[in-house]
Amino acid sequence: MIKSLVVSCVALAALVVHDTIAVHPIAQRAPRTESEIADRQRFLRYRQRLLAACSNSDAGRELREQSNHLIAAKLEELRASRRRLDAVTVLTTTHKTNLTDVSVNTYPEYLFGDDDSVKCVLAPETTQTSFYVKGELYRQDITEDQAGVSLSTELQFIDVNTCTPVSDLWIDLWHANAAGVYSTDSYGLAGFTSIFPGHYEGRAPHIDIVATYGGTYQNNNTYAGGSTIHAGELFFDQDLITETENISAYASNDQNLTLNKFDEARGGDSFRV
Template sequence: MVRISTTLLVATAAIVALASRDSVSAHGGQPAHARSPERLEQRRLFMAEGKRSLKDCANSEASRRLQQRAVARRAAKADSIRAERRQRRRLDVDTVVSTSHKSNLTGLTNETDASELFGDEVKCILEPEVTQGPYYVNGELVRSDVREDQEGVDLYAEVQIIDVNTCEPVEGLYVDFWHCNATGVYSGIVASGNGDSSDATNVDKTFLRGLTPTDEDGVASYTSIFPGHYTSRATHIHLIGTYNGTLLENNTYSGGYASHVGQLFFDQDLISEVEATAPYSTNTQELTTNADDSILSEEAAEDFDPFL
């Protein structure tokens, strides 16, 4: 991941290893902390098998083709972002010290060849079932840029979906992507604890929400801002993968079946750096760290890394 001034480019954001559809389902209303021993055993078996399958895929011809295309795709994206930043005359020439989830590369600059940045093998496997949270809204717009008028650190992210049964990318899966804004407010929701609960107009707002289908490489790309925080939760992004739905004339997506419900997180030092800037620094809600987040503590397990 490369940070360019007030921009974050997330490379190899996540690989969602899809099991058979029978073994992957959406959140059914059961609290995350109340999983039965049987459910926990299913989770353990899925993670073990998924990790083995993903490792097998890494040496396949399909994986090599995907990796070559990923380098080219991300290089083009990096060039596009650099050009945009130069045009806006805000390009930062400082290098960024890598952290464990950003990169283990050193000596990077804004002009580093993209193949050096994006040539790593995929390493992340996501758990098949995580709570979607109370602020999910269906029927959102199909789009990749969800920023609208929201201020914050620009975030460019991509999620790649691989079927570990075939080692092939999953094309045409609609990935729903949503999170709160820099001050901890979700659009489309009027509720206590979500900003000004007396502001009824928020129910009609759509910022920082959207769906986009995966392409032939199984990739869904997004342009957003780095999420803020709200009381009791660490900084995170929600994802839902849906198939067999209908794209409506008003450019929204309806129906279908959820094959993955997940959440993505960020390194704490990166969160701290972003939170020190405006408008994040104006957020008066209590900041919950990754170490104190109940959902993250359940998700984190051996060979399971939900961090961008």
């Protein structure tokens, strides 16, 4: 049985979108010009090469090491917060992974990556993000009182043009039943605690993300202003979705589950967590 998930989509973002992104569900986007289409195709061809070049640099390796230890520290905080579970539950719970010999003493580099391979790159939007609401609260924990599998997500944003982390970037993150906002730190990291997303008709379980640069924190615990530089979605492996859907909090959903491959909005450029 799945009790909790730690998702480290070290979402190394290539933030090179040149046009304004409409994130309102009814907004209409103007057709792309030939120049914009050419820019997009060029980016899709070279995105992984750009990020790999950053990963191979001295600065990239140093940032990766620092980020791994920061994420490992947050993982230890999560472990500590969940140690109130009874011993029987802990000992009988299996956490699936393709890694071997994993324990609490495993080096962060082994868990989160110490090679130069590209983890994932945020491509220009494949669909206009739906249900975006301005003025959401500045918060990391968006669980509220919702039942479901606990989900901790760590996102990291890297500008492939400079190979440096993108700090002070406002990240709106939401999915079925929860929404919140948080800012990236000096390492380009932003973390959220929520539950594994549910589903609704026509859409596979996914997480919506909007990245805004230049916003200003407000006294009412929200942010205002800034320019939206990316709007996209994160998807999950189908086998993980299938297993999660067997848990009571999700099994009670009487809407038809849409598989990833049949998702009406997912484009070929989307990346799974």
